[in-house]
Amino acid sequence: MSGAPLSPEQLALRERQGAGARYDADAAPHAHLDLARRGTAYFARRLMQLDDADLDAPSLLPGWTRRHLVAHVGYNARAVARLVEWARTGVENRMYAFDTQRWDEIVLGATLPTRALRHLVDHAAVHLDVEWRDLTDAQWDAEVVTAQGRTVPARETAWMRAKEVWVHTVDLDNGGSFLDFPPEMVDGIIADVLRAWTRRSEPGAVVLRATDRDAAPGEYGEGGPVVEGAAADLARWLAGRGARRLRVVGGGKLPAIARWF
Structure with missing residues (x-):
């Protein structure tokens, strides 16, 4: 499956960036990747508007502070990246190796120094993006297993991540709204x-x-x-x-x- 032809502007950008730059494969789920990346930017903007002390306040998720929520968004990117790596290498790599890993990571992340917590979100998002861009056309259709036990093609990971970043931005409780979401989201x-x-x-x-x-x-x-x-x-x-x-x-x-x- 091939993507839409590149525009002259896109071709010019690729020429400037050189052969070492990474791009999504033609068969990648471009619309969902776009939503995931726009949602990541939306979350980052809202997070940047919070002072360090604000992160100790409750989020909209019962029992979770904003620190817990931010840690979850960061570690979720790592978990999704493990599925993408599975698709790329063919070596099984579950989102979570044991039942309590997801919550253990959230609890640990909530205790990180604030700068480290913010860096976690940024670095994990970049890592996930690199993993996506390393997938070939065929690898996007490789089967992986979600945390809920569903077997899905790797292309499903883009939508999985899009849901996390858009909805959890609202959960930060500092002005994010479903009214901000793109219609397709x-x-x-x-x-x-x-x-x-x-x-x-x-x-x-x-x-x-x-x-x-x-x-x-x-x-x-x-x-x-x-x-x-x-x-x-x-x-x-x-x-x-x-x-x-x-x-x-x-x-x-x-x-x-x-x-x-």
Whole structure:
């Protein structure tokens, strides 16, 4: 599978950067990589707006300080990079070698000096980007196993990372909003939640109606209430980050929904 032809500007950039520069393979999931990289920049901007002392305050995740959250985002990049390395080398390399590794890393990361914690996020993101750019066309389709036990092609790692950085920026609780997300990220989250519910055969039913979209964003089950609002507000609710500006058509309370993942 080949990508779109390079523009004259892109060709000129590659010539300036030289043969040693890394680029995504033609068969890479370019749209999802773009979302992951833009989300990484979004998280970095919001994190930079926080003073060191601000990191000790609670995040929007129950029981987590911002330090825990920042550590998670950094170590998640390392975990995703392990899957990408698996795809590149063919040698099994799980996201986590043992059941408690994810939480152990978060707890450890939260104790790091603030400068080291910030560097963790930056360096881990760069490492992941390098691993992505080292994949060949064929390696993007190599199978790896997620922390949830799903077998997926390596191209799924770009979307996995995009979800982490965009949603956890909101969890920093310093002004990040689903309203800031690109439309394709919002729509992707809605579709991802519905897919997750379907895989797990979750109970319940709901019809989603986005007031700012021509097409309906989706529905789950049969005969559920119609929940209406902007697509970003629907995504926020489905992602478990609270309900704002949503209404049930015909009246009544919002239905209870299952977790995302």
